[in-house]
Amino acid sequence: xxxxxxxxxxxxxxxxxxxxxxxxxxxxxxxxxxxxxxxxxxxxxxxxxxxxxxxxxxxxxxxxxxxxxxxxxxxxxxxxxxxxxxxxxxxxxxxxxxxxxxxxxxxxxxxxxxxxxxxxxxxxxxxxxxxxxxxxxxxxxxxxxxxxxxxxxxxxxxxxxxxxxxxxxxxxxxxxxxxxxxxxxxxxxxxxxxxxxxxxxxxxxxxxxxxxxxxxxxxxxxxxxxxxxxxxxxxxxxxxxxxxxxxxxxxxxxxxxxxxxxxxxxxxxxxxxxxxxxxxxxxxxxxxxxxxxxxxxxxxxxxxxxxxxxxxxxxxxxxxxxxxxxxxxxxxxxxxxxxxxxxxxxxxxxxxxxxxxxxxxxxxxxxxxxxxxxxxxxxxxxxxxxxxxxxxxxxxxxxxxxxxxxx
Numbered sequence: 001x002x003x004x005x006x007x008x009x010x011x012x013x014x015x016x017x018x019x020x021x022x023x024x025x026x027x028x029x030x031x032x033x034x035x036x037x038x039x040x041x042x043x044x045x046x047x048x049x050x051x052x053x054x055x056x057x058x059x060x061x062x063x064x065x066x067x068x069x070x071x072x073x074x075x076x077x078x079x080x081x082x083x084x085x086x087x088x089x090x091x092x093x094x095x096x097x098x099x100x101x102x103x104x105x106x107x108x109x110x111x112x113x114x115x116x117x118x119x120x121x122x123x124x125x126x127x128x129x130x131x132x133x134x135x136x137x138x139x140x141x142x143x144x145x146x147x148x149x150x151x152x153x154x155x156x157x158x159x160x161x162x163x164x165x166x167x168x169x170x171x172x173x174x175x176x177x178x179x180x181x182x183x184x185x186x187x188x189x190x191x192x193x194x195x196x197x198x199x200x201x202x203x204x205x206x207x208x209x210x211x212x213x214x215x216x217x218x219x220x221x222x223x224x225x226x227x228x229x230x231x232x233x234x235x236x237x238x239x240x241x242x243x244x245x246x247x248x249x250x251x252x253x254x255x256x257x258x259x260x261x262x263x264x265x266x267x268x269x270x271x272x273x274x275x276x277x278x279x280x281x282x283x284x285x286x287x288x289x290x291x292x293x294x295x296x297x298x299x300x301x302x303x304x305x306x307x308x309x310x311x312x313x314x315x316x317x318x319x320x321x322x323x324x325x326x327x328x329x330x331x332x333x334x335x336x337x338x339x340x341x342x343x344x345x346x347x348x349x350x351x352x353x354x355x356x357x358x359x360x361x362x363x364x365x366x367x368x369x370x371x372x373x374x375x376x377x378x379x380x381x382x383x384x385x386x387x388x389x390x391x392x393x394x395x396x397x398x399x400x401x402x403x404x405x406x407x
Contacts, residue, residue, distance in 0.1 A: 008049060009100050013110070016042055016093055017117055024121025024382070029150040032082045032377060039089040046096040054095045058334055058391065062088050062384060065316075065327040069373075072296055072320035083377045087384040094388030104400040108352070111393050115355060118382055119166040123191055125149070126163030130198050133160075144203065157204045158370050162379055164195040168211045169362035172218040173354035210365045214358050225350070280310040280369060287314040297321035308371035312380070315371045335387045342394045347401050360386055 019038050022030045047053055066087065070080040097114060101107040128149035136146055144157045167188065174188040199207040283304040290301045297320040301309075309315050313332070317325035339360055343353050363383045366372065372379040 008045075012042060012045055012049070013097060013100075016097055017113065020114070020117045021121050023378075024118050025124045026148075026150045026378070032079075032086060036082050036086055036089065039086070039093055043089055043092050043096065046093075046100070050096065050100060052099075054092060054099060054392075058331065058338075058387070059088055059091065061327055061331040061334065062091065065324050065331055068324040068327065069316055069320045072324065073299075083373075086377050087380050090381045091384040091388035094385050095392040098389060098392040098396055101396065104347075104397055107393060107396045107400075108349075111352065111389060114389060115359070115386075118385065119170065119359075122163045122166045122382070126160070126167075126195065127191075129160050129163060130194075133198075133202065155375075157202050158206060159375050159379075160202075161199070161204050161207050162366055162370070162372070164199065164207045165210060165362045165366060166359060166382075167191045167195055168207055169214055169358040170355055171211065171358075172215055172222070173351055173358065176222070176354075177351045206366065206369060210362050213365060214362055217361075218354055218358060222350075222354070279304055280306060283309045284311050284314050287311075287317055291317055291322055291325070294318075295322045308374055310369050310371055312367040312371070312373050315374045319374065335383075335390075338387065338391045338394065342390050345394055345397060347397050348394070356386070356390060360390070 015038075019035065019042070021027075023035045063084070066084040070076055070083050075083065094114060097110060098107055101110050129146075132149050133146050145154050146157075146160070147154050148160075170188065171192050174185070174192070178185050178188065195207060196211065199205075283306045286302050286304055287309045294300045297316075297318055299318060301318045303309055303318070309318055313325055313328050316328055339357065342348065343357060360383070363386070366379075367383070
């Protein structure tokens with residue numbers, strides 16, 4: 001009997017991997033509606049197989065958030081149901097797949113596989129979209145819009161950029177922890193360099209800024225956590241070399257400032273008021289001021305001349321008002337708490353912590369400056385999927401530790 005249960009669970013796992021890979025790469029324009037049906041079926045089978053319903057405050061908050069969002073904004077249709085249920089079902093699927101593992105070792109292997117499917121899927125999709133950019137020989141609308149590889153719909157560079165984020169987010173742990181896996185390491189390194197180069201070429205600053213923030217913060221955290229393991233003289237030499245390189249780059253830019261100012265990279269960084277004084281921050285401030293002026297949204301807010309607030313939470317407020325905005329903030333805070341508990345867990349390896357936190361923060365940073373949910377539900381799913389993995393894996397590790405202590 002137990003063998004039959006394990007065999008059926010393996011089938012569910014393989015099916016989930018296949019659906020995840022297809023969805024994240026959007027293979028042959030795989031419809032969200034079809035994904036919704038498959039994921040719902042997988043969750044239903046998991047409920048009967050495990051005889052447990054993994055629905056708690058997190059899933060309830062997410063359901064209410066998205067339900068209020070589609071109802072108030074007038075999106076009640078089958079496509080609207082995709083917006084409501086896809087993020088929740090992906091979160092539940094992630095939880096069930098970790099829950100069903102036999103032990104901590106199995107959970108770790110599955111965690112890495114589930115993350116890998118998502119990273120590879122997005123990377124493949126991003127690579128294919130860059131091919132279309134080159135197929136058009138740069139003759140695009142202002143160089144900032146080109147068709148998606150699978151749908152053929154013309155979308156702005158900011159939407160194409162999201163597919164670069166998973167690869168860029170694992171730059172630090174990739175370079176640090178998988179260097180012994182030469183093929184994987186080489187593929188990761190090439191992808192990172194390629195996406196950086198393409199971001200500069202397509203005048204896209206968001207991936208570059210996110211990479212800089214994630215890479216710098218992770219390097220600092222690693223240095224602090226491993227300070228005692230690193231010989232002091234080598235640490236001082238490393239810092240000195242880094243500062244010397246930074247100084248040389250600064251001097252080169254200063255002496256060649258005329259060339260730098262006329263470059264496409266400077267144009268990218270300084271567009272729309274630059275980074276610190278960008279017009280989208282004014283739009284976001286305007287939404288905060290108008291939250292209770294338009295408590296039910298309706299796309300009536302003054303967005304400083306922009307079409308969107310370029311922020312998932314504030315765009316939700318502009319579309320549907322205070323209720324889904326407040327619920328989404330609550331869900332986000334709970335997800336941040338789960339990540340904190342994950343990072344504080346002494347029984348979880350540093351490698352996994354860097355990978356998970358890098359991916360989580362990369363998407364959070366993107367959601368703060370881009371209208372992700374207003375673009376497509378596909379862009380929210382990875383985050384809720386990661387939230388499910390983080391919460392359930394942390395629970396799994398803690399339960400295994402408790403069992404070991406009782407023994």
